[in-house]
Amino acid sequence: MSTPRGSQVSSFMRKGVLEVPSPTEKDWPKDDEDDYVFIDLGEEVDPLPQPYRMINKMVNLLFDKCWDVIQEREARRKVEFSQTQPTIYAPLIESKLNKMPNCMAISQDYVFIGGAKGFSIYNLYSAKRVYGWEKLKVDVTSIWATDLGSEILIVPVDEMGIARLFYFYKDGLFLIKAINEVDDASKQTTCVKVEISQGGGFVAFLLQGAGDTWLDVYKLPKESWLKEVEHPQPALNPKKKVRQPQPDMMVCFRGDIKLSLPVHIMKIKPPKPVTGTTFKSPLEIFAKVEDYYGLGSGQNHFIKDSQWEQQAAIFHASYRKDPDTEWEEEPLSMATFHFLLPSSMIAMPAEVKSPSGVACVLGIHWPGNHNFFLYSLHRTLKDKVDPESVWPCAAPITVSQLSCTCTYLALACEDGVLTLLDLAEGFPLGVIALPKGCSCQSIHFLKYFLVHKGKNMYPENPLKSQMKCVVLCTDSSLYLLTARGTQGPSISVLAERPIKHLDEAICAVAPVQALPGMLLVFYGNGSLQLMDVAKPQIICAFALPRTYHLVVPWKPLFVVSVQHPCFLLRGDHPDETESSNTKDSQSSVFYFNLEAYPLLENLSKNHTIPEADMTENAAFAQVLPLEKRCERFLQKRFQKLEKAAKEQEHCARIRRYSLLLQRENFRK
8 A cells, every 4th residue: 555656757667576687798698678668657656654654564464364364264274174074963852941050960871950049959860950959049169079889979079068968868869058158247167179089088178268278077877877867766846848840840848857967076277387397406306396296297307497598598599580579378278188998008096997989088289389298087076087098299299180990099299290190009000201391280081901803892890900091281282192001001092182273172071981992072163073182082072062062161160970871961051141141141060971872882782801812812911910810820830730631641552553553464
């Protein structure tokens, strides 16, 4: 863009680029009329003045960027058409909800959905609502459900941070206690996280209030609950009527029966920051440490304040970029904790005996801390709260994960190093580092499987010291870790970090425990695929109906069943989500049954390897336990010796027969 000049001067100009002529006339090109063109200098343009010149550059830049985006999309479209697209499956059942669900949980054959003013219970297969508990003034934001055998323990947490404990047995729902509800609103604490032990023997609540963070641990009298439910005592208030289930409901709320309250056994606070010592001699430090309690936590040391200050000054001078800004420690707003079963790796007092399959220790790590603390659950609230053991790491622990069988534990540090522990056998499986620049975001354990005749299959009996887990990194890369006995862990890439197309970044993954080696992968663009981690390759994809979409694609609301090959996913209408009142918008929960799809039908059937096949197959010899391998070796050795003995006996018979023939011939 420019303005034309006002002059009317014309001239002839040579076509092409002007060059410096050679010194000799012989090399000069001959003039031709076709080499010249008539140019009207009046038609030439002048450069635009400011600010129009800047506007012109911005418009041209905008057009160039748009054209680059168009070319990139066209190239991506050509690549997609050239590649084989996975088969896309639609959901089987749609459950329409009047309120937008905030959280979901699955236990046994029931789905628990938290939303406005309470939570609802649905049948997993029929998607029928069996009961709705809506007695709150606020919404339920998170919910946990744990299988206790014939009962289910439910813990919903509302927007005020109040956690409530429910007991679900047959056709009755019982409210046990509101854990942190108080009359004075100024003293109200907030529940941030809940963890229930395997079997429901203990429960822990991470609470915040008045600028502090702590962990409250309760022991659950589940044996008493079962007796009180099966043999209920008469109500204290005879006028209070028992609420019968509604005609369209299969469950009723039993507020007339009061169950035994959980017993508060421990309150764990974050470790104190390490400061200068107050001890005058090393003997005082050893006298402070009782037995082995707290050994390794770093609280009892002989480092003075001056030494800490000197070390901090050296560190700040070396790594601090801006000396004017002050560094603040990360607030202890979140902690990760797990209930651990008895193990030889966990040091416990000799007088403490825990039955197998019942949690005995609580493991916890705090943000920015190097230590994994272990607290015994065999104590009362009056006992002194000190960790029985401390597992220190070389860097602060960022992520930890316990397998669903409580057999394996993975600790990931901020330097990208992962430690894999076999709690059942009592030894570490190894230490492995992620690729340079990768930091762990989440860890997901897979049920250990083997590849037999090109098909992923579970062993008939669980294998010892064999584990597989998937690690999702903060850069959206995905890795598979495999550890086997003392051979050391190995790592393989499942998905690389996206470089050009950031909308294809992986935002969440979830193992499908009912199908060996299968992993649900959620992408930032809202797509959902099923990956076979053994190959690795995409098996198929899942999609919501066209009128629905994921409101937050990078944080989808879903839940996967541990016992059944199915998962649930929330979908929303675009028009409804853009309305002012999102709580009253129409939402649906979609049910995907993986057994009903043709490509996955064979995966859910006959996915177990008999132990006899594993013993006979030489490829699986290394994954068998040592006892099985020794037994297999002795059997083969015995078979060889037996075969050799039979061959020797056969040879001896032939030799004796030949001698008899020779004698007969000699006589004749």
